[in-house]
Amino acid sequence: MGLSIKAPAKINLSLDVLYKRPDGYHEVKMVMTTIDLADRIELIPLPGEDVIRIVSQNRFVPDDCRNLAYQAAKLLKETFSIREGVAISITKHIPVAAGLAGGSSDAAATLRGLNKLWRLGLTTRELAELGATIGSDVAFCVYGGTAVATGRGEIITPIPSPPPCWVVLAKPPIGVSTAEVYRNLELEHVVHPDVDAMVEAIKRQDYAAICRSVGNVLEEVTLKKYPEVAHIKEQMKRFGADAVLMSGSGPTVFGLIEHDSRMQRVYNALRGFCDQVFAVRLLGERHSLD
Ligand SMILES: C[C@](O)(CO)[C@H](O)COP(=O)(O)OP(=O)(O)OC[C@H]1O[C@@H](n2ccc(N)nc2=O)[C@H](O)[C@@H]1O
Numbered sequence: 260m261g262l263s264i265k266a267p268a269k270i271n272l273s274l275d276v277l278y279k280r281p282d283g284y285h286e287v288k289m290v291m292t293t294i295d296l297a298d299r300i301e302l303i304p305l306p307g308e309d310v311i312r313i314v315s316q317n318r319f320v321p322d323d324c325r326n327l328a329y330q331a332a333k334l335l336k337e338t339f340s341i342r343e344g345v346a347i348s349i350t351k352h353i354p355v356a357a358g359l360a361g362g363s364s365d366a367a368a369t370l371r372g373l374n375k376l377w378r379l380g381l382t383t384r385e386l387a388e389l390g391a392t393i394g395s396d397v398a399f400c401v402y403g404g405t406a407v408a409t410g411r412g413e414i415i416t417p418i419p420s421p422p423p424c425w426v427v428l429a430k431p432p433i434g435v436s437t438a439e440v441y442r443n444l445e446l447e448h449v450v451h452p453d454v455d456a457m458v459e460a461i462k463r464q465d466y467a468a469i470c471r472s473v474g475n476v477l478e479e480v481t482l483k484k485y486p487e488v489a490h491i492k493e494q495m496k497r498f499g500a501d502a503v504l505m506s507g508s509g510p511t512v513f514g515l516i517e518h519d520s521r522m523q524r525v526y527n528a529l530r531g532f533c534d535q536v537f538a539v540r541l542l543g544e545r546h547s548l549d
């Protein structure tokens with residue numbers, strides 16, 4: 260019997276970079292939350308075949324060891340000496356290289372699914388620790404929900420989710436390299452967002468304060484290189500989103516919107532000049548990842 264798992268995208272409601280570390284990574288402090296835009300991962304056992312096979316129709320998704328889901332399966336296979344094979348079918352809905360942690364979420368879903376399929380009995384925390392060796396965003400994606408992420412992004416403290424609202428996302432047709440964005444960040448010039456204010460606003464379920472507290476230090480780097488991202492931000496604001504921010508290293512821009520009619524207006528306006536536009540809900544804590 261196979262297993263089907265949901266792999267939701269994340270957005271960064273607040274993203275601060277504190278300093279560059281001696282190991283080359285940046286020390287961050289972020290608030291992340293999962294949204295109802297998700298890939299679908301199917302895990303199909305391959306009895307008698309000691310292989311990991313990636314199946315995907317998306318031409319931007321590697322079907323070999325570069326795939327983060329492949330790396331997740333390999334990690335579990337090697338760590339726990341599993342001799343069984345598995346086919347990992349990935350149906351992509353999350354745009355690739357978008358700042359929405361699509362690959363990381365596929366890896367996290369693979370970890371969660373294989374933990375069940377191979378009866379490993381690992382806790383969420385143990386899965387997140389393993390996931391962190393694949394990429395900085397994987398640990399958060401193992402948890403899902405809403406969390407503060409520190410360290411290089413792998414130290415996860417779950418918090419309540421914000422009150423329900425719409426999230427409109429627009430991704431311009433460019434792919435952004437996360438490594439390059441961090442490399443071009445000039446820390447002495449950035450305006451740091453108030454991450455603690457965001458956490459407090461979420462704990463109070465204060466939607467207006469959440470909207471006031473959004474901020475991302477990486478925005479400036481990507482906006483400078485890609486003026487189209489700034490243009491999307493402007494349009495989202497103009498058509499009435501309550502808060503507008505770039506997610507992660509970009510280039511996807513998201514808008515938080517409380518009311519249905521305004522969501523529809525922003526969505527329609529963006530569809531006029533941007534191919535990839537989505538209107539989804541925030542995923543609360545009680546959602547199922549299966
Ligand atoms: C921008 C974010 O998506 C925000 O959630 C993450 O910080 C990036 O997470 P990610 O894509 O999983 O990142 P990784 O695959 O671990 O790292 C990619 C590259 O980004 C840079 N990187 C990443 C995370 C971090 N805290 N500091 C960094 O400097 C490093 O150059 C690294 O080689």
Ligand SMILES: Nc1ncnc2c1ncn2[C@@H]1O[C@H](COP(=O)(O)OP(=O)(O)OP(=O)(O)O)[C@@H](O)[C@H]1O
Pocket residue numbers: 319320321325326327328349354355356357358359360361362363365366396437507508509
């Ligand atoms: N399962 C996967 N899905 C999509 N891309 C993958 C996957 N595995 C590896 N990749 C590679 O990872 C690169 C980044 O893709 P991804 O969609 O994860 O970026 P991202 O959303 O910017 O991630 P993050 O927000 O974590 O920085 C892609 O160019 C692709 O080659």
